[in-house]
Amino acid sequence: MTSSLPAPTDASARDAIAHGSVVHGSVVLDAAWVSRWAALAAQAIAANENLLTELDRQIGDGDHGINMVRGWTAVADKLAQQASEPQTVGDVLKTIATxxxxxxxxAAGPLYGTAFLRASKVTARPVIDAHGLVSLIEAAQEGIETRGRASAGEKTMIDAWQPAAHAAETAATAHPAHALAVLQAAAAAADAGATATIGLLATKGRASYLGDRSIGHEDPGARSTAIILQAAVEAAAVADVEAASAAVVGVEAAGAEVAEETAA
Amino acid sequence: MTAAPVAIVLVSHSAALAAGAAQLAGQMAPDVHCIGCGGLADGSLGTIIDPVETTIGQALDSAASVVVLADPGSAVMTVETAIDLHDEWAGRVLLARAPFVEGAVAAAVAAQAGGTLDAVNLAATQASHMWNEVPSGMSPQGEQEGSPDRRNHPADDATDSEPDSDPDSDPDGDTVTGTVAVPNPLGLHARPAAVVARHVSAFGVPTTINGADASSVLMLMALEARQGHTLTVTATGDRAQQAVDSVIDLISAGFGEI
Structure with a gap:
């Protein structure tokens, strides 16, 4: 798992480590983090609806933007309405999946649904560490590969998930105590992977009907993957900042609600 | 007649396509539970998992097992996800890798004949053959296998046939042949083809018409036999004579169209 890694991985991890909030704080990847992740993902997907729609119009059927907004809005609503607090990371991931x-x-429904469902099965714990994060991302990748019968290099969302999983594993091996660094490395690699789909020839999914004309366009599923993983970073980093802030000014400060969750 | 043991669920991005395919398949298989499922609540194209789970679950209430067909893309993935989520369906629900409409018709007719889950699934998956392969067991009407004309005018050469030289004859059984002219104006179209296929399946004697497997509705439809065409019916083994006679009687009667 070390020789074939993309060059940016370690650099991404180092950047993350160099980030002050990581060195001096500690992120807690718990059920509340996944709930924040989902809320931020819903916002980010909504903010990028037009981009996703346009990408999908170029090489697909143009429904990725509206479908993803519908799905993630429903996820955010569902989590906000839940009567009882979810106990484990996996609990929230399963709600996202279903x-x-x-x-x-x-197609994004069964693909992301299977990804989050597989991820939920390896995260049935109140808190996950850096290695748990790697397991989460790898399980999601495997779920999408199974459901889509796709593998890397076919211009699909796998081309974002696979580098994310590689980068996460490398970062976790190098810095096992820094979950946020692992998450940042994964998100950066997903972003780079999505961008790299521009040069790929589509051989799976609807874009494959276009043949050579699929080259030169970014895969919308890979881009939405990068957006979702970036939301996971922000959900963790926000908690980290709030936790650090709360430690200084006390839990009565403005960030009390989030601090309570992260301190639990 | 009680409901067939295998039900057919048709999942499409389009509610109209799913319902239409179910209607088409159901017309050929009156005792088979054929149900369409698809589209989104707002009428737009797409598939979500809940109605697929509900429809398959309902089908299993009245049938021992279910063959599902889906149109390409998310419908296939949604069905696969539903099957993955329901361990209790193991061995009772299969997604057929088959063309949607042709597979639905073939599956329904196979189910009407009382086929098992595997037999119905096989009938669906073989449905694509009607477009890219000559019928299996093709008899010697002077056409070469793979002839491009075969699909378009297979019945025209029927009167030239010489069944006695049939290379597909089973050396262990008696081969019986007979001929019949198609009497009804519309010829051996979908409904009559289904009637013949069901009859042959029920009779249980391997039978061909112009070399096409007479238990396959799609193979019979691919013959494009029209009014006045002469068909050669061939059967082999015990009760071969009765099988040939019964098929000839059935076709001669005109399917209620004369």
Whole structure:
């Protein structure tokens, strides 16, 4: 797992480590983190609806933007309405999975749904560490590969998930105590992977019908993957800042609600 | 007649396509539970998992097992996800890798004939053959296998046939042949083809018409036999004569169209 890694991985991890909040704080990847992740992902997907729609129009059927907004809005609503607090990371991931399967309406529904469902099965714990994060991302990648019968290099969302999983594993091996660094490395690699799909020839999914004309366009599923993983970083980093802030000014400060969750 | 043991669920991005395919398949298989499922609540195209789970679950209430067909893309993935989520369906629900409409018709007719889950699934998956392969067991009407004309005018050469030289004859059984002219104006179209296929399946004697497997509705439809065409019916083994006679009687009767 070390020789074939993309060059930016270690650099991404080092950047993350160099970030003050990581060195001096500690992120807690718990159920509340996944809930924040989902809320931020819903916002980010909504903010990028037009981008996703346009990418999908170029090489697909143009419904990725609206389908993803519908799905992630439903996820955010569902989590906000839950009567009882979820106990484990896996609990929240499972709610995300089933909600996406029930609302997205396009291929992204079963693909992301299976990804989050597989991820939920390896995260049935109140808190996960850096290695747990690697397991989460790898399980998601495997779920998408199974459901889509796709592998890396075919211009699909796998081309974002696979480098993310590689980068996460490398970062976790190098810095096992820094979950946020691992998450940042994964998100950076997903972003780079999505960008790299521009040069790929599509051989799976609807874009494959276009043949050579698929080259020169970014895969919308790979881009939405990068957006979702970036939301996971922000969900963790926000908690980290709040936790550090709370430690200084006390839990009565403005960030009390989040601090309570992260301190639990 | 009680409901067939295998039900057919048709999942499409389009509610109209799913319902239409179910109607088409159901017309050929009156005792088979054929149900369409698809589209989104707002009428737009797409598939979500809940109605797929509900529809398959309902089908299993009235049938021992279910063959599912889906149109390409998310419908296939949604069905696969549903099957993965329901361990209790193991061995009772199969997604057929088959063309949607042709597979639905073939599956329904196979189910009407009382086929098992595997037999119905096989009938669906073989449905694609009607477009890219000559019928299996093709008999010697003077056409070469793979002839491009075969699909378009297979019935025209029927009167030239010489069944006695049939290379597909089973050396261990008696081969019986007979001929019949198609009497009804519309010829051996979908419904009559289904009637013949069901009859042959029920009769249980391997039978061909112009070399096509007469238990396959799609193979019979691919013959494009029209009014006035002469068909050669061939059967082999015990009760071969009765099988040939019964098929000839059935076709001669005109399917209620004369």
């Amino acid at each position: 909600t996406l399967m029930s609302t997205v309406g396009g």
